[in-house]
Amino acid sequence: MAEDTTPKRSFLQRLFTRKEDQAEPLAPETEAKALENAAPEVDSAARTIEPQALEQAPPEAQAPPDEAMQNTPQPLAAPAPFAVTPPPAPGAMEEAPQGSWWTRLRDGLSRSSSSIGTGLVDIFTKRKLDEAMLEDLEDILIRADLGTAVAQRITEAVGKGRYNWDVDPREVKTILASEVEQVLTPYAKPLVIDTTKKPFVILVVGVNGSGKTTTIGKLAAQFSREGHKVMLAAGDTFRAAAIEQLQIWGQRLGCTVIARPQGSDASGLAFDAIKTARSEGADLLLMDTAGRLQNRAELMDELEKIIRVMRKQDEEAPHAVLLVLDATVGQNALNQVEIFGRVAGVTGLVMTKLDGTARGGILVAITEKFKLPIHFIGVGEKVDDLEPFAASDFGLAIAGLDKDESQH
Numbered sequence: 190m191a192e193d194t195t196p197k198r199s200f201l202q203r204l205f206t207r208k209e210d211q212a213e214p215l216a217p218e219t220e221a222k223a224l225e226n227a228a229p230e231v232d233s234a235a236r237t238i239e240p241q242a243l244e245q246a247p248p249e250a251q252a253p254p255d256e257a258m259q260n261t262p263q264p265l266a267a268p269a270p271f272a273v274t275p276p277p278a279p280g281a282m283e284e285a286p287q288g289s290w291w292t293r294l295r296d297g298l299s300r301s302s303s304s305i306g307t308g309l310v311d312i313f314t315k316r317k318l319d320e321a322m323l324e325d326l327e328d329i330l331i332r333a334d335l336g337t338a339v340a341q342r343i344t345e346a347v348g349k350g351r352y353n354w355d356v357d358p359r360e361v362k363t364i365l366a367s368e369v370e371q372v373l374t375p376y377a378k379p380l381v382i383d384t385t386k387k388p389f390v391i392l393v394v395g396v397n398g399s400g401k402t403t404t405i406g407k408l409a410a411q412f413s414r415e416g417h418k419v420m421l422a423a424g425d426t427f428r429a430a431a432i433e434q435l436q437i438w439g440q441r442l443g444c445t446v447i448a449r450p451q452g453s454d455a456s457g458l459a460f461d462a463i464k465t466a467r468s469e470g471a472d473l474l475l476m477d478t479a480g481r482l483q484n485r486a487e488l489m490d491e492l493e494k495i496i497r498v499m500r501k502q503d504e505e506a507p508h509a510v511l512l513v514l515d516a517t518v519g520q521n522a523l524n525q526v527e528i529f530g531r532v533a534g535v536t537g538l539v540m541t542k543l544d545g546t547a548r549g550g551i552l553v554a555i556t557e558k559f560k561l562p563i564h565f566i567g568v569g570e571k572v573d574d575l576e577p578f579a580a581s582d583f584g585l586a587i588a589g590l591d592k593d594e595s596q597h
């Protein structure tokens with residue numbers, strides 16, 4: 190059988206090429222030429238601003254890039270045509286997912302809930318309730334990363350008045366859902382945009398790969414839908430792909446993206462971004478930052494510097510600092526909250542990737558310990574897989590209960 194030599198089309202080529210354009214693949218050189226001339230099929234309001242150098246930036250913002258940021262800067266020519274830009278997060282660009290948010294949350298948390306649920310059935314179908322069974326229950330809850338304090342409270346609640354009785358695993362799940370809801374309710378707070386601040390500046394921080402850029406895209410989509418004029422700042426100047434990823438989001442959503450060449454100083458970019466957002470009348474400026482491990486002091490210093498320099502433009506900026514946490518890292522998230530909180534003054538949390546872990550309980554442990562608002566949670570890569578956080582839904586989903594089952 191003859192081998193198929195047709196070049197595979199990239200995700201973005203597939204996304205942004207009309208069906209009728211797909212007939213004949215071009216030879217590589219012809220294709221490159223055609224792409225040079227092709228106008229991307231995007232909202233005409235979308236554009237990328239690459240701020241003119243640093244004339245107006247304060248001296249501090251002109252400091253050479255941090256050691257870790259010293260990749261050879263490559264000029265970011267005019268925004269690359271869509272079809273040649275590699276798609277860093279293809280999943281995020283796909284069609285809106287099927288099903289309600291509740292269904293996606295429940296399905297997303299199914300790894301966590303089934304790991305707890307299986308354990309509960311193993312314990313509670315054997316015999317009448319005794320001390321050893323309660324110890325086993327506590328172990329399961331701790332292993333699900335709910336934290337020892339919450340695990341103990343749930344275990345005590347289950348033990349109360351039930352010694353020497355048969356206990357239905359579903360009864361235990363209902364107690365679990367209700368305890369989790371109680372812990373989380375005071376911290377399930379929407380991210381309120383103060384419209385008197387123009388722009389309202391949101392700085393997004395977190396470790397590498399936690400989902401910052403994707404979250405910014407999802408948030409920009411939500412806020413734009415609500416009627417805010419949103420601007421994005423590609424502050425992850427360390428990774429060219431992150432800059433491109435944000436530009437793609439901006440083009441797709443019709444938001445201006447402030448970007449600079451890879452390797453540029455992020456604080457200088459922050460300074461210019463606020464200035465541009467103000468002069469363009471943006472309501473909201475969402476600023477991405479490079480992923481940094483919380484134990485790398487020099488990178489954490491750089492984050493402090495971004496905030497200091499932002500304040501030279503607007504002494505109240507950033508108005509919100511969102512820490513994006515990847516749920517799959519488990520206990521390490523506690524350490525991230527502590528250090529990012531100290532350095533960047535985190536005002537609220539976003540937890541992503543709850544769909545990819547059996548340890549979704551970590552959100553409960555974090556809240557119990559740090560008492561920070563949880564604004565959003567993510568259960569997938571698609572644009573609608575991020576939602577404002579609701580404590581009761583999370584409690585039910587992690588216990589593996591359906592909404593009506595909690596009434597039992």
Ligand SMILES: Nc1nc2c(ncn2[C@@H]2O[C@H](COP(=O)(O)OP(=O)(O)OP(=O)(O)O)[C@@H](O)[C@H]2O)c(=O)[nH]1
Pocket residue numbers: 277278280281395396397398399400401402403404425428431479480481541542543544545567568569570574
């Ligand atoms: N399954 C799942 N994947 C997610 C979620 N949120 C983000 N991702 C994926 O996680 C990966 C990393 O996301 P990015 O947004 O690039 O992460 P980042 O924090 O900007 O990364 P750095 O720039 O390296 O610091 C991408 O493949 C995203 O599609 C989520 O809620 N669930």
